[in-house]
Amino acid sequence: xxxxxxxxxxxxxxxxxxxxxxxxxxxxxxxxxxxxxxxxxxxxxxxxxxxxxxxxxxxxxxxxxxxxxxxxxxxxxxxxxxxxxxxxxxxxxxxxxxxxxxxxxxxxxxxxxxxxxxxxxxxxxxxxxxxxxxxxxxxxxxxxxxxxxxxxxxxxxxxxxxxxxxxxxxxxxxxxxxxxxxxxxxxxxxxxxxxxxxxxxxxxxxxxxxxxxx
Amino acid sequence: xxxxxxxxxxxxxxxxxxxxxxxxxxxxxxxxxxxxxxxxxxxxxxxxxxxxxxxxxxxxxxxxxxxxxxxxxxxxxxxxxxxxxxxxxxxxxxxxxxxxxxxxxxxxxxxxxxxxxxxxxxxxxxxxxxxxxxxxxxxxxxxxxxxxxxxxxxxxxxxxxxxxxxxxxxxxxxxxxxxxxxxxxxxxxxxxxxxxxxxxxxxxxxxxxxxxxxxxxxxxxxxxxxxxxxxxxxxxxxxxxxxxxxxxxxxxxxxxxxxx
Numbered sequence: 001x002x003x004x005x006x007x008x009x010x011x012x013x014x015x016x017x018x019x020x021x022x023x024x025x026x027x028x029x030x031x032x033x034x035x036x037x038x039x040x041x042x043x044x045x046x047x048x049x050x051x052x053x054x055x056x057x058x059x060x061x062x063x064x065x066x067x068x069x070x071x072x073x074x075x076x077x078x079x080x081x082x083x084x085x086x087x088x089x090x091x092x093x094x095x096x097x098x099x100x101x102x103x104x105x106x107x108x109x110x111x112x113x114x115x116x117x118x119x120x121x122x123x124x125x126x127x128x129x130x131x132x133x134x135x136x137x138x139x140x141x142x143x144x145x146x147x148x149x150x151x152x153x154x155x156x157x158x159x160x161x162x163x164x165x166x167x168x169x170x171x172x173x174x175x176x177x178x179x180x181x182x183x184x185x186x187x188x189x190x191x192x193x194x195x196x197x198x199x200x201x202x203x204x205x206x207x208x209x210x211x212x213x214x
Numbered sequence: 215x216x217x218x219x220x221x222x223x224x225x226x227x228x229x230x231x232x233x234x235x236x237x238x239x240x241x242x243x244x245x246x247x248x249x250x251x252x253x254x255x256x257x258x259x260x261x262x263x264x265x266x267x268x269x270x271x272x273x274x275x276x277x278x279x280x281x282x283x284x285x286x287x288x289x290x291x292x293x294x295x296x297x298x299x300x301x302x303x304x305x306x307x308x309x310x311x312x313x314x315x316x317x318x319x320x321x322x323x324x325x326x327x328x329x330x331x332x333x334x335x336x337x338x339x340x341x342x343x344x345x346x347x348x349x350x351x352x353x354x355x356x357x358x359x360x361x362x363x364x365x366x367x368x369x370x371x372x373x374x375x376x377x378x379x380x381x382x383x384x385x386x387x388x389x390x391x392x393x394x395x396x397x398x399x400x401x402x403x404x405x406x407x408x409x410x411x412x413x414x415x416x417x418x419x420x421x422x423x424x425x426x427x428x429x430x431x432x433x434x435x436x437x438x439x440x441x442x443x444x445x446x447x448x449x450x451x452x453x454x455x456x457x458x459x460x461x462x463x464x465x466x467x468x469x470x471x472x473x474x
């Protein structure tokens with residue numbers, strides 16, 4: 001008879017660690033053990049990053065083999081990843097030989113490649129957000145969408161500092177929207193999210209939700 | 215123990231008590247009356263479409279991990295993934311899951327493996343996959359675009375932790391004319407989702423997935439527990455407003471401070 005010990009052991013660990021970490025927030029004598037468990041969790045998360053990168057490479061190598069129009073992007077990703085990895089290892093060896101931190105090449109990659117790419121992607125996000133706001137009425141022509149659209153319009157107009165959008169009442173309306181309905185709505189949503197998050201966490205602690213296999 | 219710590223324990227004990235109570239009193243009930251959420255109806259509808267036309271669902275779990283504030287959203291996303299895998303077990307092409315966090319990627323693969331084993335998906339059927347497609351929010355969003363543009367993907371379900379970059383993913387789904395169901399716990403991203411997704415999940419709706427997709431009595435009980443606590447909060451807010459209007463709050467504060 002084959003006995004599956006994985007499920008009860010993983011469930012017991014998840015519930016036990018969860019309860020101790022939770023207790024650490026409320027009971028001062030559990031604070032130290034909570035920090036030890038959290039630090040262990042962070043180390044394991046770093047190990048998971050390695051596993052994730054292996055998964056990332058595997059997925060894109062598979063895409064390279066497939067007859068796909070996106071295989072070129074996968075090739076670029078694999079080459080960039082391996083190049084960054086090799087440069088990172090060289091930097092680490094140099095740091096070890098010199099005896100002080102020396103990550104010049106890695107910093108160069110982040111400053112001159114990663115940062116400009118992420119910044120330009122942020123700029124594209126602004127365009128994409130504008131498109132999404134403009135197309136909401138085409139997607140759903142209901143009362144809430146109309147209110148959403150005109151509130152966005154009013155808040156944007158109230159933020160401008162060039163005529164003719166410098167009318168004083170626009171600023172007053174914008175400030176009122178931000179202080180009263182927007183703040184109240186955001187608080188209401190946050191309360192709902194907090195309630196949902198608490199029940200999700202409790203279900204994991206009770207073992208009824210097991211997002212770590214069966 | 216501090217007053218905050220005591221309040222925290224009271225809230226958690228209250229929630230656990232209510233969840234156990236509601237799951238106990240409703241254990242024999244066949245039907246459960248909960249308000250309709252169109253996005254979850256759409257998920258079930260899209261699973262049926264995928265079964266009929268042999269297409270595939272894409273579930274993206276965002277770039278949140280399990281060690282920060284984003285963990286609840288990520289766990290809720292994993293719960294929805296599990297239900298979708300179980301319900302789409304007869305699809306020719308099982309769902310594809312993508313994430314931008316390595317820990318969630320491992321958990322997604324584990325969830326997929328566990329759910330497939332539980333519903334006895336035979337080995338000759340293509341296995342569902344959990345892919346890590348980028349380790350920063352932007353690289354994840356950019357990587358997810360190729361999966362969304364796959365002609366075989368009939369619908370996209372985005373549940374997890376997303377920032378404003380979700381606008382790329384949702385607008386890409388719209389351009390493909392495929393339904394987009396999306397929910398996150400980050401407020402600015404919720405506004406983006408409302409504007410750009412065909413079926414948005416707003417506020418706590420993201421965490422109610424299990425109750426609407428048939429994950430069990432405890433999920434339904436947690437919805438009832440949330441409702442009870444929500445009414446308590448409403449009562450406290452209204453009572454505070456009333457006390458403030460009558461000026462009694464200052465009186466109580468002075469009593470608590472010991473100045474009277």
